[in-house]
Amino acid sequence: MNGVLVxxxxxxxxxxGVILRWECSDRLTGRMIDAVAGRRFDDPxxxxxxxxxxxMNAAVTQILTAAGFTVxxxxxxxxxxxxxxxxxxxxxxxxxxxxxxxxxSPWSPKA
Numbered sequence: 718m719n720g721v722l723v724x725x726x727x728x729x730x731x732x733x734g735v736i737l738r739w740e741c742s743d744r745l746t747g748r749m750i751d752a753v754a755g756r757r758f759d760d761p762x763x764x765x766x767x768x769x770x771x772x773m774n775a776a777v778t779q780i781l782t783a784a785g786f787t788v789x790x791x792x793x794x795x796x797x798x799x800x801x802x803x804x805x806x807x808x809x810x811x812x813x814x815x816x817x818x819x820x821x822s823p824w825s826p827k828a
Contacts, residue, residue, distance in 0.1 A: 735802040739773040
């Protein structure tokens with residue numbers, strides 16, 4: 718799978734909630750896995766995959782924040798380079814991109 722992977726962690730701790738993780742292309746992921754398995758930790762694929770994930774996390778955070786979501790780096794150290802959606806905008810929250818004061822989607826993370 719490539720792109721944003723969305724999972725829900727029902728745990729009642731800092732690792733819980735809606736988790737977003739960028740999945741690189743199968744080709745890059747395969748190269749990275751081969752490099753790690755071969756203990757080639759200086760392989761450019763490892764660095765590139767990390768750079769891609771950081772860039773995509775920044776883009777996703779910016780997009781969701783503009784839409785009124787609260788997004789932070791996932792505090793779960795067992796799931797590095799992932800994001801945690803802490804809150805969705807309420808129905809009356811004005812959005813940064815909507816100067817006309819329209820409404821937002823009623824979606825919100827399940828408690």
